Amino acid sequence: MAVEKKLAGYLCTGCGIGERLDTSQLVNIATREGKFPSVKQHAMLCSPEGVKLIQDDIDAGEATHLMIAGCSRRSKVEAFSFRNVAISRANLREGVIWARPDTPENTETTQEMADDYIRMACAEVKFMTVPTPSGEQELNKNILVVGGGVTGMTAALETAAAGYPVHLVCDEDVLGGVWKDLYKRVPFRAAASDVPNGRDVDLPGPEDPGIADMIERVLANERITVHLNAKLSKTSGAPGRFSADIDRSSGPTVTENFGAIVQASDFKPYDANRLPEFGYGKTPDVLTNFELERLAKAANGGPLKRPSDGKVVESVAFIQCAGQRSDKEGHLPYCSGFCCTESIKQAMYFREQNPDCDTTILFDDLRTPGAAGEDFYRCGQQAMVTFTKGQASAVVQNGKGLKVQFKDLILNEDTEMDCDLVVLATGQVPNNGPDPYAQLAVDEAESEEEKEAARQKLAVAPPSILNLDYRQGTDLPQLKHGFLDSHFICFPYETRRTGIYAAGPVRRPMDMKQAMEDAVGAAMKAIQAAESAAQGAAVHPRVGDLSYPSFRKEGCTQCKRCTVECPFGAINEDEQRYPVFNESRCRRCGTCMGACPVRVISFENYSIDSVNQQIKAVDIPDEFSEKPRILCLACENDAYPALDMAAQAGIETTPFVRVVPVRCLGSVSLSWITDSLNSGYDGIVLMGCRRDEDYQCHFVRGSAIAAERLSKVGDTLTQLNLEPERVVVHEVAITDLARAPRLLNEMAEMIGKIGMSPFKF
């Protein structure tokens, strides 16, 4: 919208700003240098009176671009969030007066700091426009759920219950998935409040799995369309406008549009053939926990018989962690989390129908967490299930029966036990498609060897589940051991493909109850993503952000850096290999902007210019002034708050630094670095989030990508005959209150040693 820019400045003199700074000089700078027609001062700008002052100007059409000087952009957000105007905030409180000691000898440098922040804020806001939604989406309430198991069915039912239509795609001919063979399930509840804490009586025991009933409810629900024997052959688009081709063995492929997607493809049972030491495959009397469930279902409460000869089982051994919690080749390194309670339940099957049956569970750590879990452990003990802390080494044939060799860890002896049947508590293998970056590795490989290695990896990769028509691969990126994101403790549903949420054992191993709870959360996020897309608003972490990236086509060299580096695979390429941004897939981190070598990508309110102008606005004293200038580009999520709180804690920061918050270090354009060096900055400190495998970057790869780019900046410096140590990148956490300022102070000291930049005018 091409409304005329009306610049308006507001200076708060409260919280000591008035006392510590020469405010009339600040006003002069804004008006003379910043060309702001007016700068209004107020003793308490965040007060209702102050806010009204600003709002009145806006309402009067006197202000479309606001420069608010006072406290940090993190403070008084509620007061200063005015609608439909562009706002920049000069951080004079946390950024200047709180960060500097109140002593005469510091007055001058402190004032200079404030002057510059005014200049920067004035410059920034001029290059901002008010973001408006692209109008690309309309509300599409359809939700696609992939996976017909308990997780998928739960996601479908819960989504429908909220009034949203669902398409449920199930690759089998019946619903129920991997848990449909359950005879009974582990109780969902702990003992009721009226159960006395006595001799462990009346504890909840194994209960009906409720899956048949769930299938009925799904089939009967008019908001749910079920596609059996179906697969996704192509999924394209973005939140609010996903398009999925659903291949069905019965009938033609149907194409449906969706607002968002839930992937609930559950898990595959671990292949016990990898456990010859336990005699699996050698005798039918060694079963997995999954196979035993079928046996029990078939017996349906009757005596459980030994597969080999039909003898009623009088003794059974359960081997926990079979092929799990082990670094052996072909074993699962993790704990599948559900097997302890599962084995207790199955041992109780035997006890229930034959009180004389010896049931022994060989475990290392018995993992039955929570209230229901611990109750169920005692329930199993009450049923006289024997728990032995032991490590099984082998299962061998012994006449008609079996012999389990194990080390009893309590009695500290190698021993053995005879039994009719052995059950291996095997684990869950997540049922996911190929890791997109395995695929990308092939395309991106620089050497032939690399390419080959990548091909090998891809060759063993499972078939795709989503078949995403994305530049960055067909499926959701994987985190570890084949499980999907999220890697964030606080944000469990974060995935790196916007609007596609993972639920259940595809995220981490879990039991049925957890999978069902997880499905509800994923459904919540899917609904939210569809609603946000309709507003043209970003989802986590920049929730509600209406800005989105656009590019100057004429300037674009089709280099593909943006499409390759986008941490969320949001950007596709059109037939001429120009980027297609799919803004509802975009998380607004700006990594594409930082990637672009020709600076053609920008957001309405965050661009190469909006930052570059701040950098240029800073007054650079001459070489002999002994007043170096340090530019700090700080991640707004962690480093910037850390600096704010350091100031709040009274920790001193060098007066020579000028801090510019960035959405993510990934958005940092190398041009900012070179331009600032050319314009005479003496040092540059970049502060981003942790980027290793335990990354803290809220945009997943942004910080890592930035570090990669900047690893090459050293060459640029040497070309300019500048010392490489003038530019440094640090990982800074939000808790680094003492460290963050120290890093800036150290840069100042270092400049003191190596001298000022020669590039001053």
Place this chain on the structure above:
Amino acid sequence: MGDLNTAMIEKYRNRFLKEVEANVEEGEWVKMCMQCGVCSGSCPLGKFWEHPPQEIFMMIRAGKRDEVLSSESVWMCTSCYNCIVRCPRELPITHIMHGLAHYAKRLGLVPKNQPTAKFAQMFWDNLMVKGRVNELKLGLNLYFMNGIGDGVKVALKNQKIGLGMLKSKRMNPLEAVGGHAVKDLKGFHAVLKKAQELEDKRLADHGA
């Protein structure tokens, strides 16, 4: 009672936990142990045990029948109740230990010359005579429980104690003859005889 022992072996085969469950006082608690070891660490005589309670419970589950029943350990309990009040599963460990000891004795599996086993038996026999404990006789028996020779040594060793008790009128030589008793001795014996019969019957029912 060796035959009872064989009967029990017959009946329960290697299912020692079940045998304990059915025949040992409070034995039904053994299965609830989660092997945390708090009892073993709490026992004042712990360091003298070959097998502390929690280990005994594991041995029971592991079917180590003879090792448990013929173990000195089950006779190490001082009844201090530390284990009971600390057990996170509230197992009556003191009573289970007593129960195991008693059961071992019934099956005739007590190790030779187990002093506590002997003393505990003496104590019972002593009180059974007159319904009240005759400390003097009990003491004397105790001294001589390992034969005259031993007994004299112990007696001499404890002479000073005896004198001290005598002087403080806390030991009465006359107890050797007569001594305290319940008046209705006949009734007392009848009651206890009956109780023993019922007890034997209960065990026989399990043993059969």
Place this chain on the structure above:
Amino acid sequence: MTAVVATNETILVVGGGISGMTAALEAAETGKRVVLVEKRPYLGGRVTQLYKYFPKLCFPTCGLEINQRRAKMNPNLTILTLAEVTGLTGSEGDYTATVKLSPRYVNERCTACGDCGTAVEAEFDDDYNYGLGKRKGAYLPYRMAHPARYVLDPAIIGTPDADKAKAACKYDAIDLEMREETVEFRCGAVIWATGWKPYDAAKIQPYGYDRIANVITSVEFERLADPNGPTGGKLVRPSDGREAKKVAFIQCAGSRDRNHLLHCSRICCMASLKQATYVADAFADDAEINIYYIDLRAIDRFEDFYNKVRANQNIKFIKSKPASIVADKDGNPIVHGVDTEGYNRFAEPHDLVVLAIGMEPAVDKDAFPVSIVINREGFIEASPENGGVFAAGCASDALDVNRSAQHATGAALRAIQVVNRVARAEV
């Protein structure tokens, strides 16, 4: 007088910890009106008192910064602090909530400049630091507190300190006339996210928490480790300020115990693994760490972290529930017990003992405002009988932060289902 605009399409969230915040934000960001009621003067609950999260060893304030920004920017969300739900009547789709608001004595004009804090003299035990430190009578609960407004301790009201505070404030933000008030408003669904409290360690008599200065709880240890905590992040022992290099962690302190809490509190194993790294990081090879456990419950993907910690030679794992702790003459707690793997007795002196304290649900099961299914341990069970009331996080079971946020996200949908039904009924 506080007025709360709400209808039977509004969602009430009780408790502003990580679960309540998550539920409230997810619902609000889906376009629902939400009222969030928090007992403390600030949001974030117990996670604000944690130094790091397991297994990533990342910092709670990091996610909190984002959640607070979400909260600041969302017009659908009304936050009431120092507020407690005292009554709830009605049924699914049409509840009326009564909320008691305790006076903060500081109004919205507060800029958190800190002048009042400097002005007052009285000091109090800092409950944010579990009493390990002191705070002023006018205080910001902690540096990142949201709302970023000071609080006056009720104890200074009517004392000269209160007037000092008022006089010191340039912004007329201190209102000594504030009184407790009660507000009533409608809501269609309720999310109960009242979280948990640490079990009273003094009740675990054999461990002598009430007698031995150098026996502390895991939540207290978390404050010690925090650079912004009472010791500036130094791991020192309470009795004499000496560095705690040899530290014992005792698992199931109050959990899995019929004398205390029957349930397994789930988080304690992982918390101790995490806290073991605090000691290992602080003292490198001088660190000696013993973890006494019954079952090490590093469930599912946590196994990776368990392995990482186990690889450290200075961290030992002993399968034992220690019998007792006694202090020697120098105040060193000596842990007595038996290593059950092969039966080895020990009497191990330490500089400090940390009790991995159990999680007690904060749900008041005897006085819950509406009829609801609560289990023996005091957690709320999901049930149709609960109508439009849904538990989130540790009100439902002993959960870690990740599972709490996960569970709370689901709870938000359950609440949305109710208010959407209401909305559909009304169109």
Place this chain on the structure above:
Amino acid sequence: MAKRQYSFYPGCSSQKGASSSNYLISVQTMCEELEVQLNEIPDWNCCAASIGYAGGGELPRLTLSARNLALSEQHNPGQDVVATCAACWLSTREAQERLHEDQSLLAEANTALAEAGLKLTKEMPIKHMAEVLIEDIGYAELGAKVKRPLAGIKIAGYVGCQTNRPFGIAGESFENPKYLDQLVETLGGDSIPDYEKKVQCCGGALAFSEPEKSQEMVKGIIEAAYDHGADLIVTPCPVCQMNVEVYQDQINQTYGTQFKMPVVYYSTLMAVAYGRSAKDAALNGQVIPAKKLEAIAGK
């Protein structure tokens, strides 16, 4: 103030000429002063303590206590049962609990009791004398009776096991009971609240069968008392009193110590503090004389 009445179970060791006869004497003195009337259960029998288990099976052992309770029910109806001996108290109270928890056991016990025309029906509170003092009477009243405060006497309160676990005194902890210390203070003496051996086991009945093991523990109990500068040890339990007092010579021989630590009953302390004679306080019953108490009693 009305007399308090209790159905009294003295137990074997407190009989005339038995190992804790001095306990009974001092208790009687104490009760006179406190106007507590003890009605002895007529014809009571031994409880088998916690060492009868080898010979006596579950039912015979329980029946012993059942007989005492039945007699109490018959002759002292409606009266709380009180015992001075920890073992007597514990066995009797446990027996009652077990019999009423398991009705088949109760039935069998009654079948046995029927042989002597007895029957057990009621459940009565079964108290240790310490409970009577602290819960029924209370420190205030106990203190009010003090005529000769035990000034300047440092006393280690040794609670031991069975008065303390598994039942103990209401409101006290198993690990650190404070009532003996409070009682000492109430009587004007100096207590040792952080006496770390206050609940250490003395070996109980194993003092007879496993003397070495028992005496090693007793040594610790006395040593700690000396470390805290105790003049004497006070205890509520005959077994504790006996084990800790009478083996000191042997311990000295074994370990080369010079122990001569008097070990008295709380009732002895009280009798003295209430101004009664050494004889009434049964100070002559000490194997190791409590000189400081004799001094006060002699005034």
